Structure formats: C-alpha cells, structure tokens
Amino acid sequence: MRRIERSSPLLTLVVGIGGAVLGVLVQIALSNRGSPPLVPPFSLPASLALIAVVLLVFGIRLRRALRRGPGAVNPFQAVRLLAAARAGQLVGAALGGFGGGLAIAVLGRSVPAPPQTWLPMLLVLLAGAVLIGCAVYAERCCRVPPGDDAEDTGTDPEPGPADQAAFRRP
Numbered sequence: 001m002r003r004i005e006r007s008s009p010l011l012t013l014v015v016g017i018g019g020a021v022l023g024v025l026v027q028i029a030l031s032n033r034g035s036p037p038l039v040p041p042f043s044l045p046a047s048l049a050l051i052a053v054v055l056l057v058f059g060i061r062l063r064r065a066l067r068r069g070p071g072a073v074n075p076f077q078a079v080r081l082l083a084a085a086r087a088g089q090l091v092g093a094a095l096g097g098f099g100g101g102l103a104i105a106v107l108g109r110s111v112p113a114p115p116q117t118w119l120p121m122l123l124v125l126l127a128g129a130v131l132i133g134c135a136v137y138a139e140r141c142c143r144v145p146p147g148d149d150a151e152d153t154g155t156d157p158e159p160g161p162a163d164q165a166a167f168r169r170p
Contacts, residue, residue, distance in 0.1 A: 007086050007139060012132065015090050016097035023101020037106050037113070040099060040120050045127035048095060052127070052134035055081075055088050059138030066141075082142040088135030096128015 027037055058081050065072045103121035106113045 007089055007136075012089050012093045016093035016100075016128075019094040019097025019099075020101035020104065021097075023098040023103075024105045025101075027102055027105030031105075037117060038102060039117055040102070040124050042120055042123070044095070045099075045120070045123040048092065048124070048127035048131045051088060052092075052131040055085055055131075055138040056134040059085070059134070059141035062138075063141040078142050081138060085135045085138035085142065088138070089132055092128040092131030092135060094128075096125050096132065099124025099128060 030036070030038055062073065062078060062081055099121045103118055103125060106118050106121065
C-alpha cells in the first residue's frame with residue numbers, strides 16, 4: 001500500500017496568506033464605500049477553538065488506541081480523522097489569515113480603532129493558529145507506527161493498473 005504523505009506546510013501557508021490578502025481587500029473595499037469595518041462575531045473564534053479541541057481529543061484517543069495494538073483501531077475512523085485534520089489545517093489557515101488581514105487593515109490606519117473592533121479579529125487569528133496546531137497534531141496521530149508494515153518490507157511499489165497487461169503500451 002502506498003504511504004500517504006503529510007500535508008504540505010507550504011499549502012497551509014499559501015492558504016493563510018490568501019486569507020490575509022482577502023481580509024485586507026474586504027476592509028479596504030468597506031472603507032472606500034464609507035462603511036464601518038467588518039468585525040467578526042465572537043462565535044467565530046469560539047467555533048474554531050471548539051473544532052480544535054475536538055480534533056485534539058480524537059487525535060489523543062486514536063494515539064492511545066494505537067498503543068494498545070494494531071487491531072484496536074478502526075481504519076475508517078483513522079481515515080476520517082485524517083481527512084478532518086487536513087481540512088482543519090486549511091480552514092484554520094484561511095480563517096486565521098482572514099482575521100489577521102482584517103486586523104492589519106484596521107490597525108494600520110492613522111486613527112486607532114477601539115478594542116471592540118480589533119479584538120475579535122485577533123481572536124480569530126489566534127483561534128485559527130490553534131486550529132492549525134491541533135490539526136497538525138491530529139494528523140501526526142494518524143501515522144502508522146514503523147513496526148506495523150510487516151508484509152510491506154520491500155522497496156518495490158505494489159503493481160497498479162499501469163502494470164497490468166491491458167494497460168501496457170506495445
């Protein structure tokens with residue numbers, strides 16, 4: 001079986017930068033129209049933190065189950081956790097970057113904004129960073145320990161569809 005590679009930190013960084021650029025552009029567009037700045041609700045960082053805690057708890061439970069033995073883990077549960085962890089990394093980067101971009105645009109103005117305006121933005125940035133950290137940990141918990149690949153000792157990859165006679169080129 002082909003090993004699944006870890007998520008790319010570069011992709012997470014690019015998504016975070018994209019979120020930050022989008023946040024700055026939204027604040028600039030609102031400022032040009034004469035509208036008040038976009039202030040995210042406090043429920044957004046709370047939701048991100050809750051998702052981070054759920055990923056962390058499931059990651060810890062999976063790691064404990066792996067220590068008990070390889071048969072104690074439902075592989076579908078591990079794959080679901082892996083997918084949720086990877087999605088959590090991207091969502092945390094996008095929304096954390098968006099909150100950071102909102103804060104950069106507001107805090108960069110000549111007139112200082114009141115804390116009621118910039119505090120939720122920084123909380124979104126912080127909650128996004130926490131979500132990224134918990135998602136990376138949960139993804140790391142999904143890795144198979146090195147001793148569990150007894151049947152896959154060779155370096156040759158398994159034959160795929162391209163190796164079958166119907167797919168060979170003459």
